[in-house]
Amino acid sequence: MKTLLEVRDLHARYGNTQVLHGLNLDVAEGQVTALLGANGAGKTTTLRALCQLMVQTTGSIKLAGEAIDTRNTEQIARAGVGHVPDGRGTFMALTTEENLRLGAFSRPSRDGVADDMEKVYQYFPRLRERHAQQAGTLSGGEQQMLAIGRALMGRPRLLLLDEPSFGLAPLVVKDIFAIMRRINQEQGVSILLVEQNAKLALDIADTAYLLETGRVVLSGPSSDMRNNDAVRRAYLGE
Amino acid sequence: MNELLHQTLSGLATGGIYASVALALVMIYQATHDINFAQGEMAMFSTFVAWMLLQLGWSYWAAFAATVVLSFVVAAAIEWAVIRPMHNAPELSVVVVFIGLLVIFHSLAGWLFGYTIKQFPSPFAADAWYGSELMSAHEVGAIFVALIMVALLFSFFRLTPLGLAMRAAAQNATSSRLVGISVGRMLMLGWGLAGAIGAVAGMMVAPVVYLDPNMMTGVLLYAFAGALIGGIDNPVGAVLGGFIVGVLENLLGTFVVGTELKLSVALVLIVGVLIVRPSGLLGKKIVTRV
Numbered sequence: 371m372k373t374l375l376e377v378r379d380l381h382a383r384y385g386n387t388q389v390l391h392g393l394n395l396d397v398a399e400g401q402v403t404a405l406l407g408a409n410g411a412g413k414t415t416t417l418r419a420l421c422q423l424m425v426q427t428t429g430s431i432k433l434a435g436e437a438i439d440t441r442n443t444e445q446i447a448r449a450g451v452g453h454v455p456d457g458r459g460t461f462m463a464l465t466t467e468e469n470l471r472l473g474a475f476s477r478p479s480r481d482g483v484a485d486d487m488e489k490v491y492q493y494f495p496r497l498r499e500r501h502a503q504q505a506g507t508l509s510g511g512e513q514q515m516l517a518i519g520r521a522l523m524g525r526p527r528l529l530l531l532d533e534p535s536f537g538l539a540p541l542v543v544k545d546i547f548a549i550m551r552r553i554n555q556e557q558g559v560s561i562l563l564v565e566q567n568a569k570l571a572l573d574i575a576d577t578a579y580l581l582e583t584g585r586v587v588l589s590g591p592s593s594d595m596r597n598n599d600a601v602r603r604a605y606l607g608e
Numbered sequence: 609m610n611e612l613l614h615q616t617l618s619g620l621a622t623g624g625i626y627a628s629v630a631l632a633l634v635m636i637y638q639a640t641h642d643i644n645f646a647q648g649e650m651a652m653f654s655t656f657v658a659w660m661l662l663q664l665g666w667s668y669w670a671a672f673a674a675t676v677v678l679s680f681v682v683a684a685a686i687e688w689a690v691i692r693p694m695h696n697a698p699e700l701s702v703v704v705v706f707i708g709l710l711v712i713f714h715s716l717a718g719w720l721f722g723y724t725i726k727q728f729p730s731p732f733a734a735d736a737w738y739g740s741e742l743m744s745a746h747e748v749g750a751i752f753v754a755l756i757m758v759a760l761l762f763s764f765f766r767l768t769p770l771g772l773a774m775r776a777a778a779q780n781a782t783s784s785r786l787v788g789i790s791v792g793r794m795l796m797l798g799w800g801l802a803g804a805i806g807a808v809a810g811m812m813v814a815p816v817v818y819l820d821p822n823m824m825t826g827v828l829l830y831a832f833a834g835a836l837i838g839g840i841d842n843p844v845g846a847v848l849g850g851f852i853v854g855v856l857e858n859l860l861g862t863f864v865v866g867t868e869l870k871l872s873v874a875l876v877l878i879v880g881v882l883i884v885r886p887s888g889l890l891g892k893k894i895v896t897r898v
Contacts, residue, residue: 421786447788459783461776472776475769476788524787 372399374560375420375528380429382412382419389415391584392429397528402554402561404571404592406605407581413564414456416581417530420562421446421453433528448476452526452559456533458517462506466497469505469516473523483523490519493549511542518546522553529553531563535570547574568605572596580605614743615858621747622816622830623854624754628809629824629831630838630846631758632802637840639778639798640691642702646709648828651806652821653713654679655814656721658807659728668731672811676804683803684796691799692792717821728814750812757805758847765843774798826871830857833874837881839888848890853877 375397382390389412397403405413419427422443431439438446447453452473461469470490474483491498494515500508505516514534521529531550535543551574554561565571572578578595580588588598595601629647636644644650654675661671686709694702732749765771777784777794784791810824817823830853838849853874861870881888 423782423785443785444788444790447786453786455783455786459780459786461780461783463779464772464776468772468776471769471772472784472787472789475773475776480769520787 371401373397374399374434375562376430376432376435377420378430380416380419380427380431382415382425382427384415384425389425389584390419390427393581393584393586395579395586397560397562398577400554400558400560401576402551402563402574404575404578405562405564405581406566406568406571406578406595406601408605409566410583411581412584413566413581414532415584417453417455417532417562417564420530421451423453423455444476447524450525450527451530452521452524452528453530454514454517454521454532454534456536458510458513460505460508460513460516462504464505465502466505466508466516467501469520470497470523473520476524482525486523486525490522493522493553494519511538511546514538514542514546515549518550518553522557522559526559529559529561531561531565533564533566535565535567543570550574568601572606611862612859615862616855617743618747619855619858620851621743621750621854622813622858623834623851624751625809625813625816625827625850626830626834626854627754627847627850628757628805628812629827630835630850631761631843632805632809633831633835634840634843634846635761635798635802635805637835638843639774639795642691642699642706643832643840644709644802645703645706645828646713647802647806648824648831649710649713649717650679650683650803651810651827652819652824653717654803654807655728655810655819655823656717658811659726659814659819660721662729668729672731675811676807679807680800680804683806684800686803687796687799688792692795714821721821723821726819728811728819730815746815750816753808753812754847754850757808758843761801761805761843770797829871830854830874833877833881835888836878837888839890842888842890845888845890849888 373396377393377395380390380393381388393416405416407413415425418425420431422441427439429439430437433449433451438449441449461472470487474486477483496512497515497519500512505513508516534546547570550561553559563571563575572592572595575592578589578592579586580601588601629651632647633643636642657678658671658675661674662668690705694705730746732745765775773789774794774797777789777791781791813827814823831850834850834853835846836849837852838845838847857870857873860873861867865873
């Protein structure tokens with residue numbers, strides 16, 4: 371299988387605080403890869419490091435064989451990495467539709483923007499209902515949908531999702547995860563998912579990595595990970 | 609009665625100038641949440657550049673266009689060279705830099721062009737407007753210029769992808785970067801636009817108050833009052849506020865407090881608005897659910 375994202379010996383720090391200590395990670399083309407781990411393991415930092423957002427990094431990051439670790443955040447976005455950040459990153463004072471239009475900002479031409487907007491509205495009909503509403507007034511679940519929709523508008527090859535289940539009702543989470551799976555299958559978008567809820571993540575992912583204090587301690591196909599005793603005890607609560 | 613009408617209309621004309629400068633202040637405030645205290649002096653300097661080009665024999669509109677473009681470039685360069693390196697500095701340091709810029713442009717204008725008062729031409733006919741005794745052609749022209757600028761900016765921000773990106777960058781820099789917007793470039797663009805707007809305002813006010821390095825000092829205060837009254841984060845509000853201040857200044861100055869206290873009116877307005885309605889008449893309260 372082709373590797374879309376290849377991360378080797380990635381170190382990341384906030385100022386003097388080292389968070390990642392030599393991380394190795396692969397995301398295969400067309401697959402869903404999950405990053406598991408407890409609070410503070412470095413999951414969010416990994417996603418930020420991939421986009422050169424707020425952290426200083428060393429190590430190699432390649433997207434489809436091309437080094438992206440020397441580029442800045444906006445260039446990485448234009449290279450095809452769609453980042454759905456923790457906290458959802460909503461443009462509160464803009465409308466839902468303006469939020470989505472911004473997602474398409476980096477595209478070289480306006481062609482297909484209207485079609486993609488239609489696609490996002492089909493995945494998330496709630497966003498269509500709220501299209502003219504100030505985005506700050508959307509519920510948490512709707513804002514999560516908006517964040518995913520905004521990233522999709524950039525036609526990413528790789529979608530980074532940071533805790534999409536955070537703070538949402540279980541039914542809403544179920545909905546969003548089902549749609550993420552559809553997006554992965556129908557659009558062929560590869561996904562790197564950070565999730566504290568290991569059960570949820572392993573259900574949707576093909577491959578998973580387990581992080582502890584900034585290092586990968588275990589990795590493999592989701593089915594293997596699910597049956598691993600250590601994972602079951604520490605992260606699945608069995 | 610005629611006097612009242614006359615003072616109101618003439619207030620609208622100066623209000624148009626305040627509205628333009630207020631608009632420039634709002635441009636930068638929206639992008640960085642800083643008030644550029646040097647905006648007035650930059651506008652004054654731009655007007656001197658136009659004056660110099662006119663002395664060299666340029667036609668009015670050629671000098672006008674060149675000044676607007678040059679002001680855009682210089683203001684954008686100031687953002688890049690002076691303001692950007694300060695983006696992590698405490699608020700007070702930024703304010704000090706703005707005041708420094710104010711003093712630099714003021715002294716530079718005095719040194720290059722002198723402190724003697726100069727006449728500056730108006731592009732509009734000198735005689736009364738269609739024989740009316742109420743308004744001069746220049747006053748009518750200044751109002752129109754202000755309204756045209758507002759309409760252009762409004763369309764730019766509401767209807768173009770670049771305008772939307774600028775609004776986004778001002779609101780949420782991190783999310784903007786994640787969708788591929790270069791926030792630094794947007795700030796430069798915002799400063800450039802503010803510089804260009806200020807230049808137009810300077811060239812519109814100079815025929816009325818005459819050109820000298822102190823030309824914009826009072827104007828900036830009135831514009832500041834206008835921006836605060838209308839809402840410092842709202843371009844339409846700032847323009848409305850500018851017109852309100854212009855009319856109030858004239859009416860109160862003529863009928864109530866006298867010309868000596870006119871400037872105090874602006875300051876009283878600033879304080880009053882900040883006490884009663886801190887976000888201004890049209891200032892937006894962003895609604896957020898968590």
